[in-house]
Amino acid sequence: AVLQNQTTTSADQDSKLATTSDLCLTQWEAGRLDVAEKTAFTYLDAAKKKGEKHPETAKALLLLAKIYKDMGKKEAAEKLMIKAIKIRKEVLGEKQMETLESNFDLAKLYIDMQKY
Numbered sequence: 001a002v003l004q005n006q007t008t009t010s011a012d013q014d015s016k017l018a019t020t021s022d023l024c025l026t027q028w029e030a031g032r033l034d035v036a037e038k039t040a041f042t043y044l045d046a047a048k049k050k051g052e053k054h055p056e057t058a059k060a061l062l063l064l065a066k067i068y069k070d071m072g073k074k075e076a077a078e079k080l081m082i083k084a085i086k087i088r089k090e091v092l093g094e095k096q097m098e099t100l101e102s103n104f105d106l107a108k109l110y111i112d113m114q115k116y
Helices: 002-029 033-048 055-071 074-091 097-112
Strands: none
Touching (some): 002 033, 002 055, 055 097
């Protein structure tokens, strides 16, 4: 019975993470950057409960980075992207699609920042 309760709790946690992630993404895409930033922090805090080096934490860092980029906070975005890429390389591997996409996002940021 205890194991079943833990599984439900984990499933509930995953559901809440997905909902928060989706809400943040929707707010960001709608251009509601201030609200999206707050939601991204909520998402990041929840993701970190899975572990500092968990793929969900990397995903949350990247979403916050993209919001920062659109807010003009490009240096902050860069730091978050680098941290997320490091997590993804370590946990998922260098050639994993998510890692490659993160590298591409960082490259686009560097182009915006004129850091060639």
